[in-house]
Amino acid sequence: MSFVTRQPIDGAALLAQVADPGLGGTALFVGSVRRGKEDGPVEAIEYSAYETMLEEEFGRIVTEIRSRWREARVVGVHRLGRIPAGEISIAVAAAAPHRAEAFAACRHAIEEAKKRLPVWKKEIFQDGSEAWRDNESRLA
Protein backbone atom coordinates (compact mmCIF):
# COMPACT_ATOMS: atom_id res chain seq x y z
CA MET A 1 0.00 0.00 0.00
CA SER A 2 1.29 3.49 -0.83
CA PHE A 3 1.99 5.99 1.94
CA VAL A 4 1.57 8.87 -0.49
CA THR A 5 -1.53 10.53 -1.87
CA ARG A 6 -2.38 13.69 -3.75
CA GLN A 7 -6.03 13.52 -2.74
CA PRO A 8 -7.67 14.77 0.50
CA ILE A 9 -7.03 12.39 3.43
CA ASP A 10 -9.95 10.66 5.11
CA GLY A 11 -9.14 9.82 8.74
CA ALA A 12 -12.10 7.47 9.00
CA ALA A 13 -10.71 5.40 6.13
CA LEU A 14 -7.48 4.89 8.10
CA LEU A 15 -9.44 3.83 11.17
CA ALA A 16 -11.26 1.26 9.05
CA GLN A 17 -7.94 -0.12 7.76
CA VAL A 18 -6.65 -0.94 11.26
CA ALA A 19 -9.99 -2.07 12.71
CA ASP A 20 -9.91 -5.58 14.17
CA PRO A 21 -12.16 -7.24 16.78
CA GLY A 22 -9.06 -8.21 18.80
CA LEU A 23 -7.77 -4.66 19.00
CA GLY A 24 -9.69 -2.65 21.59
CA GLY A 25 -7.80 0.64 21.42
CA THR A 26 -7.19 2.80 18.38
CA ALA A 27 -5.33 6.13 18.22
CA LEU A 28 -5.56 8.46 15.22
CA PHE A 29 -3.22 11.39 14.71
CA VAL A 30 -4.12 13.95 12.09
CA GLY A 31 -1.81 16.80 11.12
CA SER A 32 -3.20 19.76 9.19
CA VAL A 33 -1.81 22.80 7.41
CA ARG A 34 -1.71 25.60 9.97
CA ARG A 35 -2.74 29.11 8.98
CA GLY A 36 0.12 30.52 11.11
CA LYS A 37 0.82 34.22 11.53
CA GLU A 38 4.55 34.95 11.98
CA ASP A 39 5.01 35.94 8.32
CA GLY A 40 1.39 36.57 7.50
CA PRO A 41 -1.48 34.21 6.96
CA VAL A 42 -0.55 30.97 5.17
CA GLU A 43 -2.88 30.26 2.28
CA ALA A 44 -1.52 26.80 1.49
CA ILE A 45 1.59 24.65 1.67
CA GLU A 46 3.18 23.04 -1.36
CA TYR A 47 4.56 19.65 -0.27
CA SER A 48 7.21 17.85 -2.30
CA ALA A 49 9.11 14.66 -1.52
CA TYR A 50 11.72 12.14 -2.52
CA GLU A 51 8.87 9.76 -3.08
CA THR A 52 10.66 6.44 -3.50
CA MET A 53 12.56 7.05 -0.25
CA LEU A 54 9.43 8.29 1.54
CA GLU A 55 7.70 5.00 0.75
CA GLU A 56 10.68 2.94 1.95
CA GLU A 57 11.27 5.01 5.10
CA PHE A 58 7.60 4.89 6.12
CA GLY A 59 7.78 1.13 5.56
CA ARG A 60 10.79 0.91 7.89
CA ILE A 61 8.91 2.87 10.57
CA VAL A 62 5.96 0.47 10.29
CA THR A 63 8.32 -2.50 10.56
CA GLU A 64 9.87 -1.03 13.74
CA ILE A 65 6.42 -0.59 15.25
CA ARG A 66 5.47 -4.17 14.45
CA SER A 67 8.59 -5.49 16.14
CA ARG A 68 8.12 -3.30 19.24
CA TRP A 69 4.34 -3.57 19.66
CA ARG A 70 3.79 -7.02 18.18
CA GLU A 71 -0.01 -6.96 18.16
CA ALA A 72 -0.36 -3.39 16.85
CA ARG A 73 -1.63 -2.51 13.41
CA VAL A 74 -0.51 0.80 12.00
CA VAL A 75 -1.20 2.70 8.78
CA GLY A 76 -0.22 6.16 7.63
CA VAL A 77 -0.52 8.47 4.67
CA HIS A 78 1.18 11.71 3.66
CA ARG A 79 -0.44 14.03 1.18
CA LEU A 80 1.76 15.86 -1.35
CA GLY A 81 1.11 18.79 -3.68
CA ARG A 82 -0.64 22.02 -2.79
CA ILE A 83 -2.68 21.66 0.41
CA PRO A 84 -4.91 24.56 1.54
CA ALA A 85 -4.75 25.75 5.18
CA GLY A 86 -7.00 23.63 7.38
CA GLU A 87 -6.73 20.47 5.29
CA ILE A 88 -4.96 17.29 6.44
CA SER A 89 -1.33 16.76 5.33
CA ILE A 90 -0.56 13.59 7.29
CA ALA A 91 -2.51 10.98 9.23
CA VAL A 92 -1.44 7.94 11.23
CA ALA A 93 -3.71 5.35 12.85
CA ALA A 94 -2.57 2.65 15.27
CA ALA A 95 -4.73 -0.07 16.77
CA ALA A 96 -3.64 -2.37 19.61
CA PRO A 97 -5.29 -4.60 22.21
CA HIS A 98 -5.22 -1.72 24.75
CA ARG A 99 -4.98 2.07 24.61
CA ALA A 100 -1.45 2.39 26.04
CA GLU A 101 0.10 0.48 23.12
CA ALA A 102 -2.18 2.22 20.62
CA PHE A 103 -1.11 5.69 21.83
CA ALA A 104 2.57 4.66 22.00
CA ALA A 105 2.63 3.13 18.53
CA CYS A 106 0.78 6.10 17.01
CA ARG A 107 3.13 8.54 18.74
CA HIS A 108 6.19 6.63 17.54
CA ALA A 109 4.88 6.65 13.96
CA ILE A 110 4.24 10.40 13.79
CA GLU A 111 7.41 11.42 15.66
CA GLU A 112 9.63 9.24 13.45
CA ALA A 113 7.77 10.40 10.34
CA LYS A 114 8.47 14.05 11.21
CA LYS A 115 12.17 13.27 11.84
CA ARG A 116 12.86 10.92 8.95
CA LEU A 117 10.54 11.35 5.97
CA PRO A 118 12.15 13.14 3.02
CA VAL A 119 9.41 15.73 2.60
CA TRP A 120 9.72 19.49 2.08
CA LYS A 121 7.23 22.28 2.33
CA LYS A 122 6.97 25.70 0.83
CA GLU A 123 4.53 28.02 2.55
CA ILE A 124 2.40 30.11 0.22
CA PHE A 125 1.14 33.30 1.87
CA GLN A 126 -2.04 35.18 1.13
CA ASP A 127 -0.06 37.94 -0.60
CA GLY A 128 1.37 35.35 -3.01
CA SER A 129 4.90 35.25 -1.54
CA GLU A 130 6.53 31.90 -0.75
CA ALA A 131 9.05 30.54 1.78
CA TRP A 132 10.65 27.16 2.45
CA ARG A 133 9.89 25.95 5.95
CA ASP A 134 11.44 23.03 7.83
CA ASN A 135 10.58 21.24 11.05
CA GLU A 136 13.47 22.69 13.08
CA SER A 137 13.77 26.33 12.22
CA ARG A 138 12.60 29.09 9.98
CA LEU A 139 14.63 29.49 6.78
CA ALA A 140 15.69 32.85 5.45
Next chain:
Amino acid sequence: MHFRDALSSSTTVTVTVRAFARYAEILGLEETTLELDEPATVSDAVKLLRSSIPNGSRLPERPLVAINREHVLAETPLQDGDELALLPPLAGG
Protein backbone atom coordinates in the same frame (compact mmCIF):
# COMPACT_ATOMS: atom_id res chain seq x y z
CA MET B 1 25.89 16.97 -16.68
CA HIS B 2 28.76 14.81 -15.53
CA PHE B 3 31.38 16.02 -13.05
CA ARG B 4 34.70 14.32 -12.63
CA ASP B 5 37.65 14.95 -10.36
CA ALA B 6 40.19 16.44 -12.81
CA LEU B 7 43.23 14.75 -11.27
CA SER B 8 41.65 11.33 -11.22
CA SER B 9 43.84 8.48 -12.46
CA SER B 10 43.01 5.39 -10.40
CA THR B 11 39.84 3.32 -10.17
CA THR B 12 36.74 5.42 -9.82
CA VAL B 13 33.16 5.16 -8.61
CA THR B 14 30.30 6.79 -10.46
CA VAL B 15 27.24 7.84 -8.48
CA THR B 16 23.96 9.49 -9.38
CA VAL B 17 23.36 12.60 -7.32
CA ARG B 18 19.80 13.79 -6.70
CA ALA B 19 18.95 17.17 -5.22
CA PHE B 20 15.58 18.14 -3.78
CA ALA B 21 13.55 21.20 -2.86
CA ARG B 22 15.78 24.16 -1.89
CA TYR B 23 18.98 22.35 -2.90
CA ALA B 24 17.59 21.66 -6.37
CA GLU B 25 16.78 25.38 -6.64
CA ILE B 26 20.28 26.40 -5.49
CA LEU B 27 22.05 24.06 -7.92
CA GLY B 28 19.57 24.52 -10.75
CA LEU B 29 19.44 20.76 -11.25
CA GLU B 30 17.65 17.75 -9.83
CA GLU B 31 20.04 15.06 -10.98
CA THR B 32 23.65 14.71 -12.09
CA THR B 33 26.39 12.10 -12.11
CA LEU B 34 29.65 12.31 -10.24
CA GLU B 35 32.84 10.32 -10.74
CA LEU B 36 35.25 10.06 -7.83
CA ASP B 37 38.51 8.30 -7.08
CA GLU B 38 38.13 5.18 -4.99
CA PRO B 39 37.81 4.98 -2.04
CA ALA B 40 35.28 7.81 -1.79
CA THR B 41 32.84 8.81 0.93
CA VAL B 42 29.68 10.90 0.94
CA SER B 43 31.79 13.72 2.30
CA ASP B 44 34.17 13.52 -0.72
CA ALA B 45 31.19 13.71 -3.07
CA VAL B 46 29.79 16.77 -1.29
CA LYS B 47 33.23 18.44 -1.46
CA LEU B 48 33.43 17.83 -5.21
CA LEU B 49 29.89 19.13 -5.73
CA ARG B 50 30.64 22.26 -3.69
CA SER B 51 33.73 23.00 -5.77
CA SER B 52 32.63 21.96 -9.26
CA ILE B 53 28.96 22.88 -9.71
CA PRO B 54 27.86 26.50 -10.19
CA ASN B 55 26.43 27.68 -6.83
CA GLY B 56 27.68 24.43 -5.25
CA SER B 57 29.40 26.41 -2.51
CA ARG B 58 25.96 27.43 -1.27
CA LEU B 59 25.34 23.83 -0.17
CA PRO B 60 26.16 23.15 3.48
CA GLU B 61 29.46 21.31 4.12
CA ARG B 62 27.53 18.53 5.86
CA PRO B 63 24.05 18.28 4.39
CA LEU B 64 21.62 15.55 5.36
CA VAL B 65 22.20 12.70 2.88
CA ALA B 66 20.76 9.37 1.83
CA ILE B 67 22.32 6.55 -0.17
CA ASN B 68 19.94 4.29 -2.07
CA ARG B 69 16.99 5.80 -0.18
CA GLU B 70 18.38 5.32 3.35
CA HIS B 71 19.69 8.02 5.69
CA VAL B 72 23.49 7.75 6.07
CA LEU B 73 26.34 9.65 7.71
CA ALA B 74 28.93 11.73 5.84
CA GLU B 75 31.67 9.14 6.45
CA THR B 76 29.77 6.42 4.58
CA PRO B 77 31.74 4.96 1.64
CA LEU B 78 30.26 5.21 -1.85
CA GLN B 79 29.84 2.21 -4.13
CA ASP B 80 29.71 2.37 -7.90
CA GLY B 81 26.12 2.95 -9.03
CA ASP B 82 24.88 4.42 -5.73
CA GLU B 83 22.07 6.98 -5.71
CA LEU B 84 23.27 9.79 -3.45
CA ALA B 85 20.51 12.19 -2.37
CA LEU B 86 21.08 15.65 -0.90
CA LEU B 87 18.24 16.33 1.53
CA PRO B 88 17.44 19.85 2.76
CA PRO B 89 16.25 20.08 6.39
CA LEU B 90 13.19 17.82 6.57
CA ALA B 91 9.69 19.22 6.83
CA GLY B 92 7.30 16.29 6.74
CA GLY B 93 3.98 16.17 8.53
